[in-house]
Amino acid sequence: MRILQDFELSFQHELATVYDKEEIKSIFLLVIEELLNIKRIAYQLKKDDLVAESDAICFQNILRDLKKNRPIQYILNKADFYGEFFEVNESVLIPRQETEELVDLIIKTHATSTNLKVIDIGTGSGCIPIILSKHLKQAQVTSVDISKEAIETAKKNAQRLGEAIHFINADILEWDYVFSDQRYDIIVSNPPYITPNEKQYMQQNVLAYEPELALFIEESAPLIFYDVISSFALKHLAPHGDLYFEINQYLGPETKDLISKKGFEQVQLIKDINGANRIIHAKKKS
Ligand SMILES: C[S@@+](CC[C@H](N)C(=O)[O-])C[C@H]1O[C@@H](n2cnc3c(N)ncnc32)[C@H](O)[C@@H]1O
Structure with a gap:
């Protein structure tokens, strides 16, 4: 022995x-x-x-x-995020530290608010909506993903962690057909943002095991999700509501510019703990 x-x-x-x-x-x-x-x-x-x-x-x-090279989180079916364990499998992204920073910013910015209506776009394991539901007082949280498997995984995580989230299985690029007149106080998204050209700089275990659908966008339209989700936000964010994005660190100024041109105000580009452009926070005008 x-x-x-x-x-x-x-x-x-x-x-x-x-x-x-x-x-x-x-x-x-x-x-x-x-x-x-x-x-x-x-x-x-x-x-x-x-x-x-x-x-x-x-x-x-x-x-x-x-x-x-299989990531330990997929082997153990578990990942740690913001002090909680989330079930993960190969249909959802392994939650990242950068995303914890995004969630932390939202929790701290809205610490004194109650009854916020929140929507997260691109659920994955459910790490963003579940942690926001847990920490924002009496928030009503909705979360959307195109992947049925991701929604199933996130539902299990929500149930285990005791959070009631409204999950929608839909393609956000077709949002006009999915949403009618809902209004949200906070819209948050960590959408796919990696271009195929960046594959050469990525770790093999990410490329081999993490879901392509969660990571990649077309080379010709690297900001498509930011463009579409900020259009969605123009219609569905309450006046003075908050828009939060995790972004591609190499496209910080371009993403900020796109969101400013859409008509949002106080558009801030925020760096992560490693000094990379990682988060955008903007407010809707009245
Ligand atoms: C970068 S992952 C983020 C997952 C999770 N929010 C996180 O931070 O770990 C992007 C997510 O967006 C989803 N997604 C990709 N295309 C989508 C679309 N057209 N509509 C809705 N969700 C989409 C993917 O399935 C994936 O779960």
């Missing part, structure tokens, strides 16, 4: 060409928490414990998938 630390050594040895040492350690700690319910702070005390044969097989299976 092997002890726990033997598996850490196998992870370090076999994944050395895929991840750096620190990443491997943090993946290993996630795995033991999930598999053996050993918290990361307890690992040092438990590293000489014997590992049961059935758990050893699970370690080997996880290692095999990790070597194929």
